[in-house]
Amino acid sequence: MSWEQVYELWNNEENLDEALKAQLQILKQNPVELEDAFYTQLEFGTAGMRGILGPGINRMNIYTIRQATEGLARFMDQQDPETKRRGVAIAHDSRHMSPEFAMEAAKTLAKHNIPAFVFESLRPTPELSFAVRYLKAFTGIMITASHNPAEYNGYKVYGEDGGQMPPADADALTKFVRSVENPLKVEVLSEEEVEHSGLINIIGEEIDSEYLKNVKSVTINQALIDQMGKDLKLVYTPLHGTGKMLGERALKQAGFEQFVLVPEQAIPDPDFTTVKSPNPEEHSAFEYAIRLGEKEGADLLIATDPDADRLGAAVRLPDGTYQVLTGNQLGALMIQYILTAHQTAGTLPANATVLKSIVSSELSTAIAKKFDTDMVSVLTGFKFIAEKIQQYEEDHTKTFMFGFEESYGYLVKPxxxxxxxxxxxxxxxxxxxxxxxxxxxxxxxxxxxxxxxGYYTEKTISVTMSGIEGAGKIAALMKKFREEAPSEFAGEAVVQTEDFKLLTRVGLDGHLEKLTTPPSDVLKYQLADESWIAIRPSGTEPKIKFYIAVKAESQDAANQKVVDYENSINAIVNE
Incomplete structure (x- = not known):
C-alpha cells in the first residue's frame, strides 16, 4: 500500500480522534511533512519507539500507541494464564499526551483481559523499572521521549527483570507489533467498561515509598553525610520533568539539607519553556542552575532529564564559575569514590565488577584496575548492563558495583x-x-x-539526518566506513578494527577474532596512540554518532588530539 493510500485511510476514518483530524487538515498544506508522516510505520525496535507527535503511522499518537500495545497484548496472549495475570506496570513523564498514552495502553491491554498498574501521575523511568520488579509484573511500559525536544514522545517496553527488553525478546515482540496491520482498528475498552473491568489499577505512594527505602542503600558512608550534609550546597534542576518528587525526597532522606531547586524548572512543563533542549548533556540546560548557583555559592549543580534516567552536573571552578562535566568524567568520579569508600570500609568484594558501554571512556577501566576490580564492556544500551547484572545474580561469578554509559546514564544499586x-x-x-x-x-x-x-578526554559528535533522505544518508555512511575502512585518522595508524555488526576484530597483521557480543551496527577503531574512534547510528533518534576518546600527558595535548581527530572524521564524511 502506498503512503497516499494509507493517508486516505486516515483521512476517511469517520471516528478519527478530533484533535488528530484537525492536525491532519493542517498537515495537508505541507506535502513533504505529509509524506514523512505516512511513508513508513514508526519503527518499533529494541528500545521501543520514539517519534514526533501528530497524525500518521510514522508519528506518535493514540493509534500508534494502541498498535504497539496490541502487539504486546498478543505477545502476552501466548504466555500461560498465570504469567498473563501478572500484568503490566505503566508510567509516564511530563510530555504532551503522556498521561493519555498511558491510559490508551492500559485500555488496549484490558481488552485482552490483561491487568495494568498505572501510576496516578508522572513518575521517573527508573521507578517504572523498580515497579515491574516490585509488583512482579510480566512487563512494563514507560511513556517518555527522555531528553528529546518537546514535539517528541515515546514508548519503551521493559522485561520482567525491570530492564529494557533484551534483543531476543524485543525481536519476538516486534513481530507481534508489526502483525497489527491497521492501528485505526485496534479495539480498546470504553470508559464505561474501564470502570467495571477491575483491570486498570492506579498505583502511587506505596511504590514511591518502597523505591525510596531502597535508595537508602545507595549511601556508602552515612557518617560522612552526617558530618558534611549540612554544609554542602547543591542546586538541583529536574528540567521541567519527573525528577523533583523523588529527587527532593531522596536528598532529604540521605541527609543533604542545603539544596535548592531551580524554581522555574521545578514545575513540570511539556513545552520545556526555559530550555532549548531538556538534555543535561547540553551546557545550555544549566543556564538557570548556574545563575542560581552563583547566587547561592553552590558547590555543585545537578540536572536530571525529563524522565530522570540521565543526570548531568556542573562543578565550581577555582575562579567561582561553573564547568559542565562530561558523562565519562562523572562516571570516573563516581567509580573512584565507590571503590575507595568500599576499600576503606573493608566492604569491597573480591569479585567486584563495574560495567560500561563500549563507547565509554577507558579512564574508568584504569581506575577499576587500580582496585583489582573487573571492568566489563557491553554494547550501547542499558539493557545490556541489566542483562549482565541478571547473569551475575544467577551464576554468582561477580558482584555488581556500578554501571554507566557516557551518555549520562548511571546505576548504583540493581x-x-x-x-x-x-x-x-x-x-x-x-x-x-x-x-x-x-x-x-x-x-x-x-x-x-x-x-x-592521565588526561583522558572524549567527545561525541551527533549528526542529525531526519526523514527518508536522512535514513539513506546514515546507511550510506556506515556502508562507506565498512567498505572503505580507514587505515589512519589524523596521521595516527588504526591498529585494530572492531565491527560489532559482523562480530569481527581485525589487527594490523590481519589476524581475525570473533566478537562475542550480540550483533550491533557499530564500528570501533583502536589507534596507535591508545586513542579510539567509534561510529554508530542512534537506535532511537535520526542521528549518526561519532565517538572520539583520547589520552595524553596534559589537558591541552588531549584537547588538540580531539580537534585533530574530529577534523579527520569530517574530512572522510564530506568526501
Missing amino acids: FVRDKDAIQALVLLAEVAAYYKQQDKTLYDGLQDIFEEF
Missing part, C-alpha cells in the same frame, strides 16, 4: 535495572561531600584523577 538519575543524584552529592571534607571541589577531585591516570 534494585532498578535501567539508568537511574535519582540514585546518581544521591551518590554524586556524597562524592561532593567527600571532597568538601578535604576542602576540595569535584573539579579538584577530577584533576587528582587525571594526574594519577
